[in-house]
Amino acid sequence: xxxxxxxxxxxxxxxxxxxxxxxRRARPQRVVAALALVIVLGMSVALLVGVDxxxxxxxxxxxxxxPYGIVLVVDRLSALMLxxxxxxxxxxxxxxxxxxxxxxxxETPVSIYYPTYLILTTGVMxxxxxxxxxxxxxxxxxxxxxxxxxxxxxxxxxxxxxxVTYVIVSLLxxxxxxxxxxxxxxxxxxxxxxxxAERVQDxxxxxxxxxxxxxxxxxxxxxxxxxxxxxxxxSYPSAPAPVTAAFAGLLTKIGVYAIIRVETVIFPSPExxxxxxxxxxxxxxxxxxxxxxxxxxxxxxxxxxVSHIGYMILGVALGTVAGxxxxxxxxxxxxxxQTTLFLAAGLVEREAGSTSITRIGGLLASAPLVxxxxxxxxxxLGGIPPxxxxxxxxxxxxATAAQGDALAYVLIGAGALVSLLTLYALxxxxxxxxxxxxxxxxxxxxxLLRAVEExxxxxxxxxxxxxxxxxxxxxxxxxxxxGLALTVFAGPLYAVADRAAQNLDxxxxxxxxxxxxATEGExxx
Amino acid sequence: MTVSLVLVxxxxxxxxxxxxxxxxxxxxxxxxxxxxxxxxxxxLILIMGGPxxxxxxxxxxxxxxxxxxxxxxALILTAIVITFAVSAFLLALIYRSWRLAxxxxxxxxxxxxxxxxxxxxxPIEEVSPDEGDTDFPAEVTGEAPR
Numbered sequence: 001x002x003x004x005x006x007x008x009x010x011x012x013x014x015x016x017x018x019x020x021x022x023x024r025r026a027r028p029q030r031v032v033a034a035l036a037l038v039i040v041l042g043m044s045v046a047l048l049v050g051v052d053x054x055x056x057x058x059x060x061x062x063x064x065x066x067p068y069g070i071v072l073v074v075d076r077l078s079a080l081m082l083x084x085x086x087x088x089x090x091x092x093x094x095x096x097x098x099x100x101x102x103x104x105x106x107e108t109p110v111s112i113y114y115p116t117y118l119i120l121t122t123g124v125m126x127x128x129x130x131x132x133x134x135x136x137x138x139x140x141x142x143x144x145x146x147x148x149x150x151x152x153x154x155x156x157x158x159x160x161x162x163x164v165t166y167v168i169v170s171l172l173x174x175x176x177x178x179x180x181x182x183x184x185x186x187x188x189x190x191x192x193x194x195x196x197a198e199r200v201q202d203x204x205x206x207x208x209x210x211x212x213x214x215x216x217x218x219x220x221x222x223x224x225x226x227x228x229x230x231x232x233x234x235s236y237p238s239a240p241a242p243v244t245a246a247f248a249g250l251l252t253k254i255g256v257y258a259i260i261r262v263e264t265v266i267f268p269s270p271e272x273x274x275x276x277x278x279x280x281x282x283x284x285x286x287x288x289x290x291x292x293x294x295x296x297x298x299x300x301x302x303x304x305x306v307s308h309i310g311y312m313i314l315g316v317a318l319g320t321v322a323g324x325x326x327x328x329x330x331x332x333x334x335x336x337x338q339t340t341l342f343l344a345a346g347l348v349e350r351e352a353g354s355t356s357i358t359r360i361g362g363l364l365a366s367a368p369l370v371x372x373x374x375x376x377x378x379x380x381l382g383g384i385p386p387x388x389x390x391x392x393x394x395x396x397x398x399a400t401a402a403q404g405d406a407l408a409y410v411l412i413g414a415g416a417l418v419s420l421l422t423l424y425a426l427x428x429x430x431x432x433x434x435x436x437x438x439x440x441x442x443x444x445x446x447x448l449l450r451a452v453e454e455x456x457x458x459x460x461x462x463x464x465x466x467x468x469x470x471x472x473x474x475x476x477x478x479x480x481x482x483g484l485a486l487t488v489f490a491g492p493l494y495a496v497a498d499r500a501a502q503n504l505d506x507x508x509x510x511x512x513x514x515x516x517x518a519t520e521g522e523x524x525x
Numbered sequence: 526m527t528v529s530l531v532l533v534x535x536x537x538x539x540x541x542x543x544x545x546x547x548x549x550x551x552x553x554x555x556x557x558x559x560x561x562x563x564x565x566x567x568x569l570i571l572i573m574g575g576p577x578x579x580x581x582x583x584x585x586x587x588x589x590x591x592x593x594x595x596x597x598x599a600l601i602l603t604a605i606v607i608t609f610a611v612s613a614f615l616l617a618l619i620y621r622s623w624r625l626a627x628x629x630x631x632x633x634x635x636x637x638x639x640x641x642x643x644x645x646x647x648p649i650e651e652v653s654p655d656e657g658d659t660d661f662p663a664e665v666t667g668e669a670p671r
Contacts, residue, residue, distance in 0.1 A: 134600055134603075138603065138607075141607050145607075145610065145611065145614070148611075148614055148618075149614075152618065152621075155621050155625075156625075157625045157626055158635075160618065160621055160622045160625060160626075161622070161626075161632055161634075162634075163618060164552065164618060164619075164622065164631055165631065165634075167614075167615065167618065168547075168555055168559075168631070171559055171611065171615075172547070174607075175559075175562050175563060175566055178566050178570070178604055179566045179569055181570070181600070182566065182569045182570035182572075182573045182597075182600075183569075183573065185570065185573050185574075185596070185597060185600075186572070186573030191596075191600075234634050234637070237636075293640065294636075294640075295636075296636060299636060
């Protein structure tokens, strides 16, 4: 078990080095990248099974004892996140392999894609297994630097423009995080999460709140919590489709994961919970209203992404086991479903040549499979029963209702409303892009029709514009199936989320795990 | 914990200037601002390590408080390397932006501008149930300026 914790980080890193060496040979690069992610997925599943059955794993790097050396901690929450993120990363990799094969870019110099993607994977894994704040920072930096490269891939003007916004905002959040680490060290003399949690209670309340807010702002930018969310819809849509899918699914959730750690392990006290609930409300509502106003599928999806971050923050802000469990299930659901939707948007872009819903139409007739692959996750995101989005929202609303005050009921109402707005935005996409007959699109610029107009007799051109590689469809379909599995196996999954949340009920379990004998608790794992 | 007032003032000045530059639209200034803030935060970590002391190499019979705290310095070294790499990337990004657009500023999102100016006319979905063949209103231009 202990070896797996290190290997989950090392395998993608070594694979990144290998793909870099293989820079000019596309086929071995793809094989190595896919193989590495399959191995990571297998190890993550093994970790989840092992951790869920036998308790969390703590690895002391180089055998240095806990508060002095670097510790890697995999508890149920980390293990669950590892499984979901490696699954999503694998699906997106397969999608991008399919896209690359179709575009025939064997000759292009974009051989940095696979190494960078694997380094992104490494960063994600480091962030999830980090047992101290500084290691978390390093994990964030690894994945952010990789994401800077991926979001500006190809270096076109639109991507550079979007990339600049993204890079500067991310840098600001990193600097804030680093400053908070400095302050935490100054106040407590440690950056080990367990030791921080142990010592933080002795601090004066005002210092506690200062540190708490600093960390929340740093992670809030990464998680795109209102009012720190406006960079996201600005920068995500212009990246290549698979990159956007991976970013949308994972990167913001890592911010949410960090917020969960801060709220449950370091500062379990409820002072800032009402403020967080208000922020959750605003994130939900503002994001959903933004989604309604957009005319581009990728931008609509980016705004719904922001709005659904609000649900997760709501679950965390409740500060109860039920709330955290619901938030964890919701993160899992949202990572899968949001990635699927962005992959489906990638397929739409390929079929229709655009993602602007004012310009495309008739996709239900021309690409029925893509329509199905978009429709199912869209319903799930909109919270239609029996899909996983409904189960997650139900859990959240139940946990919120248990709190029972006026703010809680306002939030439930807003949550239901936002879910309807999400549905409205997605149904608009459905009506215009899929259901509307292609002939009704004014100023029709779909690629297919243009090709037909240019060469009406050329059967070859017509079929060529329509080919969507089977791998792309396959990986999207695979993600849809995973999304459906989240619904079918919601019982066991929710139980795991619940057990993970019980481990996070206050800091005692975590402290006992990393520093055994430090507290007098019975240390139930 | 005693700290050097000079260091605190320098740190505050670095971060203040950095924030000022970061708020500019010119990308070159943003990079300079980022560098200043990065160095300011590194100083902050150094200050948090406590007063200066002996090099942290164990000597018999010395009081532990006489040593310098090595951990913040290790953290700073890591942070410096990261800042270095990222600023190299930023410079490349700016250079590319300059080559492509001949512009050294953070430009607005084209879609945002279109939305703000109302140029992004949206088709209105008015489908009455008995109207099988959907006709979209005439004001649908569907043309978003790119």
